[in-house]
Amino acid sequence: MMRFFVGRLLQSIPVIFIVITATFFLVRAAPGGPFDAEKTLSPEVIERLNERYNLDAPMYEQYFDYLGHLVQGDFGPSFRYTNRTVTEIIYAGLPITFELAIYAIMIALVIGILAGMLAAIKPNSAQDYIPMSLAMTGICMPSFLLGPLLVLVFGIWLQWLPVSGWGYSPGDKILPAITLGSTYAAYIARLTRGGMLEILSQDYIRTAKAKGLSTASIIFRHALRGGLSPVVAFLGPAIAGLLAGSFVVETIFQIPGLGRFYVQAAFNRDYTMILGTTILLSCLIVLLNMLSDLLAVWLNPRLALSNEKN
């Protein structure tokens, strides 16, 4: 276990380093600079802005300069929000996105696993078709559709819940969390059903049945644990994707989370902001994929941790 952890942490250093380097040069290769605007700036103004943000230095110098600051924990100033630092923006936005993501994942896990389990216990029955149809509906309902739809029903027609905001009025967190969670719930339901059916057809389950174990005990002690492994493999990147994908939900519901900054930074060519959020995201991905691999082993002990194999 320890070896796995240390190994993965050591591996994450080159991963993150490559991500930083690639992103640094990719964003500068994209057409359009951070200062391009509808009203054309005079060449003098552009020159001075480039000077101010050290964009006139040779590329390699900018790169090492950036790394130098990064080592000291300095992500630099945002190019778009001129009087804020990237660190400050992340500090303000991350907890909000995190909270939103946690609610969404909880909703997704509870509903998804429950529905998938129900379906797998009695395949090809009403108990299978109804939750799976709902799941399919959830999958074809992207959040840019589900969000406005929920708002229309619960915010405008029924007037039960606020249509926007985050922590401003009671209940304004409910609709965004459901919107973000439902697609993932649908995925998890499908994967759980598939995974569990796979396990339920295995020999050892038959053995267990033959031994007279109760259905409930088979489901919970064997099938669910084993059946969740595709879910877990999906979950690591999904959670990371959730943080990036919260952009749509944050925009619809007017939530000041990091997702909006992450996506807008790319549109604005806010180089430092893109890099800052990407570094954060890569750390998350490394961490979550590690946890997801770990969890997969715990659920299915027959999987050994890959680098303990040699």
Place this chain on the structure above:
Amino acid sequence: MIDSLKDYQDVSFEQGRSLWQDAWYRLNKNKLAMLGLYLIIFFVVISILTPWIGPYAYETQNLALGASAPSAQHWLGTDIHGRDLMTRLMYGGRISLMVGFAATAVSLVIGVLWGTIAGYVGGLTDTIMMRIVDILYALPFMIFIILLMVVFGRSLLLLFLAIGLIEWLTMARIVRTQVLSVRKQEFVSAAIVTGLSHWQIIRRHVIPNILGPVIVYITLTIPSVMLLEAFLSFLGLGIQPPQSSWGVLISGGVETMEEYPWLLIFPGLALSLTLFALNFLGDGLRDALDPRATRD
């Protein structure tokens, strides 16, 4: 509950057929799966025949008419430019189905190969391959798309590639986990001892065992690919007006769902019908191809 007596009887009838004949036979018996198959064939045929059977051209506008509700002239209504929605839906289906299948195929090939190799070979190869996946996950994908577009210009092929490149990552992770779990099972060790080649082991033991989750994941990928296409078209990659696709129609329909609900309902219906069909077909296929074949 899990394996009924009836299934055991079926198994006894199936002796002597090849794996594929066997699968086809079992698929044929699954009514829902066959319904799904017919529905997909229907959609594909419609979208191929569109230029000959549609009463309107997909780009012909009638600005004075504007968005109109379904009527005798326009069965599914018209859009903001007064274009016949049914015709646009049929044309959109061509793009969406093509993108859905082609891009998913790209992601499938890369993802399954990558995941199988990583999971089966293991060790350092596995580590390096999976860390590459991590890196690709983390790169800012929008910048990536913008660059792709600038470097290669706009083309449908690029669209498949871009989507495939994004979608294969999760596929690879799922396949790898599955392969690892199979690799560790007794029968694989036994097979190695009996001197089977790696290729034989992969074909006989590994592939059948990863089929289930892969098919499920494919049915999940196709819809997300169709919707991703709408987003990429929005960014400028992908199709350009006056062409359209289901994803583009849906995202346009969302904005006017209160005023012109038919512009959302019909494309939404087309997409969900396809997905349901795919889903039933996917489940049926998985059951039919399952080497243990004792369920349902």
Place this chain on the structure above:
Amino acid sequence: MPNKLISLSFLLALFLSGCDLGPSNVESGTNNQILHLGNGTEPKDLDPHSVTGVPEHNIISALFEGLVTVNPKTLAPEPGTAASWVIDNDGKRYTFSIRDNAQWSNGDPVTADDFVWSWKRMLSPAMASEYAYQLFTVKNAKQFNHGEIKDFNQVGVKALNAKTLQVDLENPTPYFLSLLSHYSTYAVHPPTILKFGAIDEAGTLWTRPGNFVGNGPFVLDDWRLNYIIRVSKNLRYWDSSNVQLNEIVFYPIDQVQTEERMFKTGALHATSSIPVDKIAVYQQKDPEKISIDPYLGTYYYRINVNIKPLDDPKVRRALSMAIDREMLVSSITKGGQLPAYTFTPPNTQGYYAATSPITFDIEAARQLLTEAGYPNGEGFPEIELTYNTSDGHRRIAVAIQQMWKEALNINIRLSNQDWKVYLSRIQSMDYSIARAAWIGDYPDPNTFLDMFITDGGNNQTGWSNAEYDRLIALAASQSNQQQRYRTFQQAEALLMAESPIIPVYTYTCVLLKHPQLQGWYPNILDQHPYKYVYLQEPK
């Protein structure tokens, strides 16, 4: 298991019905004189010398006041921080008397030196201010900004004493007072700027709540990115007894659909825009909540005159004349926009363009195309129409694509680009035809017409015409308004005959506002001085 589901959903329903949404922002805001406004994108900064956008303007006009302010109905200049002014030397010298009771929000008096210092800051090369050109009418200001003059004393602005400011201009500039109500000419508080950085340093912390010092009717209270900006009444403002609002809350909202929903549920008193398809709905159901007013802006297409076949004015005129603008504004934009056949919007401070050679005439357009060598569109290459990603631009482009196809039998390829790619392609002239828009900085035809002088920064069509350049320069030296306008009319007629641009429509300002919002008058710059605004339940 199903039982649990039922009880779960029961619990959820119980929870939901227990939610009391309480009074809406509109209700509570109206009672407490707190105005809630939708404000488009998140502002870049709140420093009047470093920003350019409309959202920034809406906030800065609450936080600062210029020498001159505007009449909320007519936009005519009115005394602001300056109580009065004298114009002499043939309209080239302005002497302003600053109010004795004008003070900063920290209690310091506002002085003439503050203005001199602020204009120096605005014009400093290192400040790299995008709007520095707003002051270029001031003597030597341009030279100082371009680094040709190092000594600011040579620039035509000086403090005669603590409360008297004298400004010398290069040319008599009839619209100079209008410029002074623009935020780029506002004064900032020198000690506050210097506390957080150098005079010519942008992006310092002085614009944060707590640090901020201004001289407007409101002061900055709270600023959270992508969330809210809250300003509250400045009791030290010289006219604060006439300010009725206690607070204004600005919401940066990226999506117009979200903004409309917030408006509908009473979270906002007014929006900054409205989804196109909602216009008709409001006009039918709630006509008192939608306001449509003329706006000083033109939506147009740029043509790259350097490439074939667009280098031929006949081709350009043919394209322009084949567009059915009436149909476009009635079926696509739907917001009461005016079809535009000239570039300057009608009645720009009394200016009307002369009759335009451009009309909607398909026959004439075909004739022109034939003369140019493309009878019935034969041999006309496929050209690309570039626009930045947006639903509105797409709808217009799709309609025009079809109009050109039907009228002229030519094929246009549409190409939407992400905003920054679009900008870089325009700037590098890597386009054939591209969508564009221009919103006037001040109410005068010059803000539109001086764009197309040879190598003008915003020209970007490659078009160059010596006679046009001469006319624009001539207008700048004329002090008689009627003569000036005649010169502009000649220039504009020339511009339309050559057609390096295709005007499509004149903007309107379409927004939603609740009837509680009072003292909010329509005008062509969409400016609403907040000191006249108040909230009241309609009778």
